[in-house]
Amino acid sequence: MRFLLLLLPSLVAAQNYDVVLRGGRVMDPESGLDAVRNVGIRGKKIASISSNQLRGKVEIDASGLVVAPGFIDLHQHSQTPEAYRYKAMDGVTTALELEAGVSPVSEWYAAREGKAPINFGASSGHIPARMAVMHDSGTLLPRDAAMNRVATPAEQKLIEAAVAKGLDEGGLGMGMGITYTPTAGADEILSLFYLAAKFKRPVFVHMRAGDVVTSMQEVITDAAAAGVPLHIVHMNSAATAKTPQALRMLEGVRARGLDVTTEAYPYTASMTEIASAAYSGWEDRPPEDYAKLLWPPTGERLTRESFERYRKQGGFVAQFGNTEEMIRMALAHPFVMVASDGIIENGIGHPRAVGTYARVLGKYVREDKALSLMDAIRKSSLMPAQRLEAMSPQMRQKGRLKVGADADIGIFDPGLVIDKVTFQNAAQYSQGFRYVLVEGTFVVREGRLQEGAAPGEGIRAR
Ligand SMILES: [Zn+2]
Numbered sequence: 001m002r003f004l005l006l007l008l009p010s011l012v013a014a015q016n017y018d019v020v021l022r023g024g025r026v027m028d029p030e031s032g033l034d035a036v037r038n039v040g041i042r043g044k045k046i047a048s049i050s051s052n053q054l055r056g057k058v059e060i061d062a063s064g065l066v067v068a069p070g071f072i073d074l075h076q077h078s079q080t081p082e083a084y085r086y087k088a089m090d091g092v093t094t095a096l097e098l099e100a101g102v103s104p105v106s107e108w109y110a111a112r113e114g115k116a117p118i119n120f121g122a123s124s125g126h127i128p129a130r131m132a133v134m135h136d137s138g139t140l141l142p143r144d145a146a147m148n149r150v151a152t153p154a155e156q157k158l159i160e161a162a163v164a165k166g167l168d169e170g171g172l173g174m175g176m177g178i179t180y181t182p183t184a185g186a187d188e189i190l191s192l193f194y195l196a197a198k199f200k201r202p203v204f205v206h207m208r209a210g211d212v213v214t215s216m217q218e219v220i221t222d223a224a225a226a227g228v229p230l231h232i233v234h235m236n237s238a239a240t241a242k243t244p245q246a247l248r249m250l251e252g253v254r255a256r257g258l259d260v261t262t263e264a265y266p267y268t269a270s271m272t273e274i275a276s277a278a279y280s281g282w283e284d285r286p287p288e289d290y291a292k293l294l295w296p297p298t299g300e301r302l303t304r305e306s307f308e309r310y311r312k313q314g315g316f317v318a319q320f321g322n323t324e325e326m327i328r329m330a331l332a333h334p335f336v337m338v339a340s341d342g343i344i345e346n347g348i349g350h351p352r353a354v355g356t357y358a359r360v361l362g363k364y365v366r367e368d369k370a371l372s373l374m375d376a377i378r379k380s381s382l383m384p385a386q387r388l389e390a391m392s393p394q395m396r397q398k399g400r401l402k403v404g405a406d407a408d409i410g411i412f413d414p415g416l417v418i419d420k421v422t423f424q425n426a427a428q429y430s431q432g433f434r435y436v437l438v439e440g441t442f443v444v445r446e447g448r449l450q451e452g453a454a455p456g457e458g459i460r461a462r
Contacts, residue, residue, distance in 0.1 A: 016040065016042075017040035017042055017047060017055065018042055018043065018058065018440060019040075019440065020038060020039065020041070020054045020055065020056030020058070020060070021039040021041070021062045021067055021435075022061055023036055023061065024062025024063065024066065025414075026039060026067045026401060027066055027067065027377055028400060028401040029374060029378035030399075030400045031400075037050060037051060038050050038052070039067060039401070039409070040054040041056070041407040044406060045405065045406060046409075047403065049402070049403060060411070060435060062411055062435075065411050065412060066413075067409060067410075068091075068381065068401065068409070068411075068412070069377070069382065069399050069401045069408060069410070070092065070408035070409055070410050070437070070438065071090075071093060071338075071357050071410060072381055072384040072398060072399055073087065073092045073094065073095045073096060073340050073342065073357075073384070074096050074098050074204070074231070074263060074337065074384050075097075075098060075099050075204075075233055075234065075263060075265075075340055076095035076339075076340055077097055077140060077341070077343045078342055078343050078349070079097055079112065080345070081116075082345070082346070083095070083344055084116055085117070086342075086354040087342070089354075089433060089436075090354060090356065090357045090419075090430040091357045091358065091412060091433050092118060092357060093119060093437075093438045094118060094119035094121070094398060095118055095120055096120070096121045096122065096123075096172060097121075097123070098122065098123045098172060098233075099176075099177060099204050099233045100140060100177055101124055101126065101127065101128065101175025101204070103132060103162050103163070105124055105165070105166035105167075105169040105170065105171045108122055109121075109460070112456070112458065113458060115454050115456075116454060116456030117449075117450075117453050117454055117456055118456045119408070119438060119439075119456045119459055120458060121172050121392075121458055121459035122172065122175075123172045123175035124166025124171030124174055125166070125174075126159070126174060126175060126177075127142065127176070127177050129159045129163050130142070130184070133151070133155050133158045133162065140273065140343075141177070141273045141276040142180055142277070143273070143314065147180065150183045151183070156188060160195055164199075167195075167196070167199040167201055167461070168199075170460030170461050170462070172201075172388060172392060172459065172460065172461050173201040173202040173388075173391065173461070174192060174196040174201060174204070175204050175205075176189070176204065176205040177205070177206040178215075179208055179277060179278055180206070180276050181277070182208070189218070189219075189222060190222050190226070194226045196228045199461075200228075201228070201461060202231055202259075203229070205232060205233065206234070206238070207238055209277070209278065212238055212246050213245060215238070216232070216250075219232065220249075220260060223258065223259075229260075229387075230258070230259065230260045231260075231261045231263070232250075232263075233262075233339070233341070234265060234270070234339070235247070235250075235264050235330055235336060236322060236330045237321070237341075240321055240322045240323075240326060241326065243326040243330055247330070247335070251335070254335065261383075261387055262336055263336060263338065264327070264330040266327060266338070266352070266359045266360050267350070267356075268320060268321075268322040269318045269350070269423070271316050271319070271343060271349075271350035271352075272316065272319075273317075274293075274311050274314065274315055279307075279311060282311075283308070285304070287303065290302045290304055290306075290307050291303075292319055293307065293317050294319075294423055295318075296318060296348050296423060296426065316349065316350070318350060318423055328368065331360065331371060332370045332371045337379045337380070337383045337387070338356065338360050338376070338379045339356075340352045340356035341353075344427075347427030348427075351422065354427075355420065357380055358412075358417050358418055358419045358432055359418065360376050360379075361417045361418075361432070362416075362418030362419065362432065363418065364376070366417075381399040388459070391461040392461050393462055394459050394460070395459065406439055407437050407440040409436070409437045410433060410436050411433070411436070412432045413432045413434060417430070417433065418432060433447070439456075443455065
């Protein structure tokens, strides 16, 4: 009897955890922990981080690998089973559509509940609301009525009602792409900022086209007037050669106490709908401007003739408009988060949808030494979680590797991690992520996707 009692605690301890990650380099951007540790996972949570040996039903040898919080992508347009596979293989455990947003919101969440390998969520979108109310024929972005026409006062009321309904249903803030709705004047935009303020939710915005200083002045003033947090999407492609000026404005605004954040993706080319307002006024450009455009389905560079043809047809076009120097500056800046702006459909899309996080770790950290590994992890996990946590308590348990946090974890080889994707062939998984767990469940194991795993949960505002 005495013998049994002595034995019992060690028997219990023998398989105390569901999963143990043994001997990895554990990096937590919140506490600054960067040391070899064992991580014990019980159910959906991190239950132990220890130098002592831990025992689990499943044990993974993580020696030589980095164990980091799963990445949180604030800007992922494609929210399909196909897109989630690429995200998981790029270390992303939460992918959110916050720029364009969605409408209606409840139906969007319901369609993904219980089916997604990674966590998902969306803002309440001004663009889709405006497109529905004004009967635009576009899909992701407006291509006729919502882009060409000023909304009547009655339509504006309906647009605001749709956005408010989406916020009421838990939409993660308000999404806006002013450049795609150029006929939404300063009044319509400001009025929407006041609406977001009523719900105490942030605004995620692709700014108005034109000079970045002027564009920033509009949204910063609106955010200050309404008293809402502001997140400016893809500062890299918004500012290009004016990245230093844009970052300086951001520093100043934050020093004055305004809650303004931003993000960048690690590619010199942007991508958007060729039929959208982003290409209004492109009918009469010099040949070298068209040559900056690449048509992903064929890989061809455009001419005036092919530009006009594809603009009538519609589809996503890549535009080479930035420099490595500006990308490095944006990514290395302490205020700038990493986000992908990912679009991919049937294997065709921008490399950023597929390789953003591996590229930051492989190219900008390992090869170019533009930022430290810990900073890259912080920009990809903790900072996006903090951006959302005031409205979404779920995010307080993500973006950190600590006891009690959700077991959303990426485990990668820091010497191998890199994007493999090209503009001609987007359908290529990133290299280097050995294991990815979402809420304690493997979605990537020994470098391979786990078919059928669907631990992803909807992330909502409360
Ligand atoms: Zn955008």
